[in-house]
Amino acid sequence: MSLHIKPGTQWEDAVRAAADIAPEAYDFDRIRNLIGGEWRRVGVHGEASTPVDGSTISGPPRVDFDTAQEAVRDACAEHREWSRVELDERRARVTAAVDALSEARDTLALLLVWEIGKPWRLACADVDRALDGARWYVEQIERQIAGRRPLPGPVSNIASWNYPMSVQIHAELVQALAGNAVVAKTPSQGGFHCLTVAHALMRRAGLPVTLLSGLGSQLGDALIRSDGLGALAFVGGRANGRKAAVSLADTGRRHILEQEGLNAWGIWDFHDWDSLARHLKKGFEYAKQRCTAYPRYVVQRSLFAEFLQAYLPVISEVSFGHPLAVASDDDPLPELDYSPVIHATKARQLDEQWRESLQGGGIPLYEGSAAQGRFLPGQDTSAYVPPRCVLAPPTNWSLHHSEPFGPLDSVVLVDTESELLAAMNASNGSLVASVATDDEQLFERLSEEVQAFKVGWNKPRSRGDREEFFGGRGASWKGAFVGGDLLVAAVTLGADGLEEKLYGNFPSYNLYPDTA
Numbered sequence: 001m002s003l004h005i006k007p008g009t010q011w012e013d014a015v016r017a018a019a020d021i022a023p024e025a026y027d028f029d030r031i032r033n034l035i036g037g038e039w040r041r042v043g044v045h046g047e048a049s050t051p052v053d054g055s056t057i058s059g060p061p062r063v064d065f066d067t068a069q070e071a072v073r074d075a076c077a078e079h080r081e082w083s084r085v086e087l088d089e090r091r092a093r094v095t096a097a098v099d100a101l102s103e104a105r106d107t108l109a110l111l112l113v114w115e116i117g118k119p120w121r122l123a124c125a126d127v128d129r130a131l132d133g134a135r136w137y138v139e140q141i142e143r144q145i146a147g148r149r150p151l152p153g154p155v156s157n158i159a160s161w162n163y164p165m166s167v168q169i170h171a172e173l174v175q176a177l178a179g180n181a182v183v184a185k186t187p188s189q190g191g192f193h194c195l196t197v198a199h200a201l202m203r204r205a206g207l208p209v210t211l212l213s214g215l216g217s218q219l220g221d222a223l224i225r226s227d228g229l230g231a232l233a234f235v236g237g238r239a240n241g242r243k244a245a246v247s248l249a250d251t252g253r254r255h256i257l258e259q260e261g262l263n264a265w266g267i268w269d270f271h272d273w274d275s276l277a278r279h280l281k282k283g284f285e286y287a288k289q290r291c292t293a294y295p296r297y298v299v300q301r302s303l304f305a306e307f308l309q310a311y312l313p314v315i316s317e318v319s320f321g322h323p324l325a326v327a328s329d330d331d332p333l334p335e336l337d338y339s340p341v342i343h344a345t346k347a348r349q350l351d352e353q354w355r356e357s358l359q360g361g362g363i364p365l366y367e368g369s370a371a372q373g374r375f376l377p378g379q380d381t382s383a384y385v386p387p388r389c390v391l392a393p394p395t396n397w398s399l400h401h402s403e404p405f406g407p408l409d410s411v412v413l414v415d416t417e418s419e420l421l422a423a424m425n426a427s428n429g430s431l432v433a434s435v436a437t438d439d440e441q442l443f444e445r446l447s448e449e450v451q452a453f454k455v456g457w458n459k460p461r462s463r464g465d466r467e468e469f470f471g472g473r474g475a476s477w478k479g480a481f482v483g484g485d486l487l488v489a490a491v492t493l494g495a496d497g498l499e500e501k502l503y504g505n506f507p508s509y510n511l512y513p514d515t516a
Helices: 013-023 063-083 087-103 104-118 120-146 164-177 192-204 216-223 238-248 274-281 301-317 344-359 417-424 440-447 484-490
Strands: 033-034 039-041 047-049 056-058 147-149 155-158 181-185 211-213 231-235 252-258 264-266 296-300 363-367 389-392 408-414 430-436 452-457 477-480 492-496
Touching: 013 056, 013 104, 013 192, 033 063, 033 192, 039 164, 039 252, 047 216, 056 440, 063 181, 063 211, 063 484, 087 104, 087 120, 087 164, 087 192, 087 492, 104 192, 120 147, 120 164, 120 484, 147 274, 155 164, 155 216, 164 181, 164 484, 181 216, 181 274, 231 238, 238 363, 264 417, 274 301, 296 301, 301 363, 301 408, 344 408, 408 417, 417 440, 430 440, 440 452, 477 484, 484 492
Parallel strands: 155 181, 155 231, 181 211, 231 252, 264 296, 264 430, 296 408, 389 408, 430 452
Antiparallel strands: 033 039, 033 211, 047 056, 147 492, 252 477, 363 389
């Protein structure tokens, strides 16, 4: 029996369910923007395509600069009202929003499958992490907010497309809980329907949230520099992060700028290969399209043969394909490691970067095939990329110092500890790193010099949830750190109103809390 899309999970099913949940946010032909508490038919409507099969879906209605400035002014007025609302009331409204989002969980997850290509299990996990994290803050906020007060203006959020719920919506719920109004921009590459439904439910619960769609190049100044904003929360690449930092330079405004780094596994004097293989397998989830993925392995040369025996079976068994394809209507949705990358253009870029590495002298350690994928008959597969790995990539490779944000690994062999550190620190700072070694003292020594915010011993590190801090070193992060109490501190002021030194990666100082 050939594969087909499981009944009830077509794009038309997802968008119909979205419009049923949030009719105020949908017109018959498009979605709306949320400005000043109202869902308005503004902006130039466009079409988009789903990476799952290349088919056309309704795109975001992109507003212009003037509309964005108007939205920020409205949010500033809302902030003045919301910042005076008592904590118990704020907590009740955030709880109501979380409850409503929980009821819509499956629709939100299905939208993520179609919009950004997440396999069903990972899409559900994205929603669940956002809501579980928000509930933790609801329980902790009284302690966290003691002696503190909201910012003087709303928090502006410009986030990446890959984790709309567990990163963006989670942060917005905490920002509102702490007494701030929220302005958010939908990512241009996907997630706009999921975010529209989520914001409709948040607004319905009485939270002061604003949602705009538009190009960052056109709205950037309005969402970063507009008078009255209290802080900027940005998640994205280094190029756009640098632009945001430059734009903020003369404002003195609070900022959280999460950027990427080349996260690496360092492997030295190590023998527990079965354990490492389990970590490597999990590392391929969502095609390594996350800021804490590990695409670089720095391996002691004498261990290379043993590393290959652990690594090659893992990469050769990675599963990918259409996330909703089943052989029978009664079959569960497939358990895949990943589905498409975010769009066909990214897939072509990864193909070009693979060829570039080989043309420069890199050794093809593993090259997967599209035939390994699980697809519908005749399906458009232009956004799907098989896993690949290059050994000894050339130093002039475009990804030698950068993350691929896709299933393209690289292995660097080293002979000394100093070479190991240099190769692990190739990107001038990263968010996470790990050292696989049997020697705890060696790990302690190396972890002090690896330029990553979190360094794992024989295990990967992640962004973390609830009380766990998160940040970056070097060029991977600018501004305040988040997570746990630090997230609330980043979007509030001390009671005396004086600006304080926050834990973070700032030009004038660097303060790193214990992240062990």
